Amino acid sequence: MPRPIQALIHPAALRHNLARARAHAPDARLLAVVKADAYGHGIERVYPALRGADAFALLDLAEAERLRALGWRGPILLLEGAFEPRDLEAASRLGLWHVIHHEAQIDWLAAHKTDVPQRIFLKLNSGMNRLGFAPQALRGAWARLDALPQVEEISLMSHFADADADAEAEADPHAAGALPPRGIAAACARWLDATAGLPGERSLANSAALLRHGRRPLHQAAAAAGGPRPEAGDAADTLLAADWVRAGLMLYGGSPDHPRRSAADWDLRPAQTLRSRLIAVQDLQPGETVGYGSCYRAARAMRIGIAACGYADGYPRHAPAETEAGAPVLVDGLRTRTVGRVSMDMLAVDLEPLRAAGRPAGVGAEVTLWGEGPGGSRLPIDEVAEACGTVAYELMCALSPRVPVRCLDEDGADPG
Numbered sequence: 001m002p003r004p005i006q007a008l009i010h011p012a013a014l015r016h017n018l019a020r021a022r023a024h025a026p027d028a029r030l031l032a033v034v035k036a037d038a039y040g041h042g043i044e045r046v047y048p049a050l051r052g053a054d055a056f057a058l059l060d061l062a063e064a065e066r067l068r069a070l071g072w073r074g075p076i077l078l079l080e081g082a083f084e085p086r087d088l089e090a091a092s093r094l095g096l097w098h099v100i101h102h103e104a105q106i107d108w109l110a111a112h113k114t115d116v117p118q119r120i121f122l123k124l125n126s127g128m129n130r131l132g133f134a135p136q137a138l139r140g141a142w143a144r145l146d147a148l149p150q151v152e153e154i155s156l157m158s159h160f161a162d163a164d165a166d167a168e169a170e171a172d173p174h175a176a177g178a179l180p181p182r183g184i185a186a187a188c189a190r191w192l193d194a195t196a197g198l199p200g201e202r203s204l205a206n207s208a209a210l211l212r213h214g215r216r217p218l219h220q221a222a223a224a225a226g227g228p229r230p231e232a233g234d235a236a237d238t239l240l241a242a243d244w245v246r247a248g249l250m251l252y253g254g255s256p257d258h259p260r261r262s263a264a265d266w267d268l269r270p271a272q273t274l275r276s277r278l279i280a281v282q283d284l285q286p287g288e289t290v291g292y293g294s295c296y297r298a299a300r301a302m303r304i305g306i307a308a309c310g311y312a313d314g315y316p317r318h319a320p321a322e323t324e325a326g327a328p329v330l331v332d333g334l335r336t337r338t339v340g341r342v343s344m345d346m347l348a349v350d351l352e353p354l355r356a357a358g359r360p361a362g363v364g365a366e367v368t369l370w371g372e373g374p375g376g377s378r379l380p381i382d383e384v385a386e387a388c389g390t391v392a393y394e395l396m397c398a399l400s401p402r403v404p405v406r407c408l409d410e411d412g413a414d415p416g
């Protein structure tokens with residue numbers, strides 16, 4: 001029998017989350033971000049559910065090839081553009097759109113021989129200081145590109161550093177009137193200033209900006225229905241929902257501003273489940289310890305279970321080892337916590353809550369590390385990430401190649 005660990009991909013959840021993204025920007029076109037092998041879900045596995053997007057965005061030429069091999073004829077945007085001149089050959093061959101974020105990329109394009117002019121996204125550095133032209137350099141770059149026969153169309157984009165920031169992150173965010181929304185005020189101001197008067201389609205919003213600062217009428221509808229309250233100004237609606245939105249995390253069911261808002265608050269469903277089983281049970285006497293380093297010490301007699309899941313499967317080794325809190329986990333659908341250090345192939349869970357609930361668990365019990373559990377139970381990946389001092393993005397992407405992955409049917413049924 002194979003080791004009982006398994007990851008599940010939920011196409012129905014991907015479809016649902018895609019519809020949520022669209023609802024937040026109904027007039028915009030949607031770039032589904034599938035970088036890092038679709039945030040660890042697998043491009044081939046998510047493609048049938050996400051092909052309803054208007055375009056895909058990723059970084060890696062090999063991943064773009066895989067999308068083309070799946071039959072995708074629509075747009076694909078390379079979010080970091082060319083890494084070296086010959087990448088432009090592949091961009092031409094595969095018909096890719098690409099980001100231009102530094103001067104050398106314009107030089108490469110000027111030297112690139114092609115019969116088919118390319119669509120490019122000129123990137124503004126709006127304050128993240130990772131990629132993009134400084135505001136004062138943007139117009140010069142635009143003019144250079146506009147003069148190139150290799151360029152068919154210039155679109156404008158930027159990426160927010162703080163779209164998920166707390167309301168308190170910026171002082172008096174609404175002081176100047178309707179604009180700007182919280183957390184992204186300075187970046188929006190830079191953007192409006194740097195791009196004023198330049199033609200071309202625009203793309204700004206990631207998941208956090210889309211959900212938190214997207215269409216106000218929808219926010220109001222959501223608030224009326226008991227959902228998250230609106231927090232953006234009117235002008236922000238048109239700014240952020242402009243032309244192209246770039247949704248990543250939310251498609252996979254993560255909340256970009258957890259713990260402020262949960263995935264359930266945003267009506268997002270987990271697209272990835274990591275599950276395993278108990279392969280052993282231990283009864284501890286008071287004072288006994290668990291795992292490497294003997295970090296966790298039982299205060300009283302307790303039963304623990306050993307699950308077949310460790311850091312070599314992608315489970316975070318930084319789950320709290322010593323405290324009573326641990327990281328959340330479900331056993332047979334009931335919530336409990338990890339105890340002691342996570343090791344390469346195993347982790348320990350507290351079985352006392354199950355005993356207290358009159359549902360003692362033994363070898364073979366189902367363990368849900370995150371995602372959908374038995375009987376309609378659910379453990380948000382965001383909560384596991386938070387307990388381990390990281391974010392859902394990292395956990396999704398870290399799923400190890402040794403974990404067998406099964407893609408569920410569209411209706412969510414387990415094909416067995």
Ligand SMILES: *Cc1c(COP(=O)(O)O)cnc(C)c1O
Nearest residue numbers: 033079159206207246247248249
């Ligand atoms: C990854 C990425 C996104 C998607 O961000 P999410 O927070 O996952 O929605 C959007 N734009 C750019 C440039 C990115 O690199």
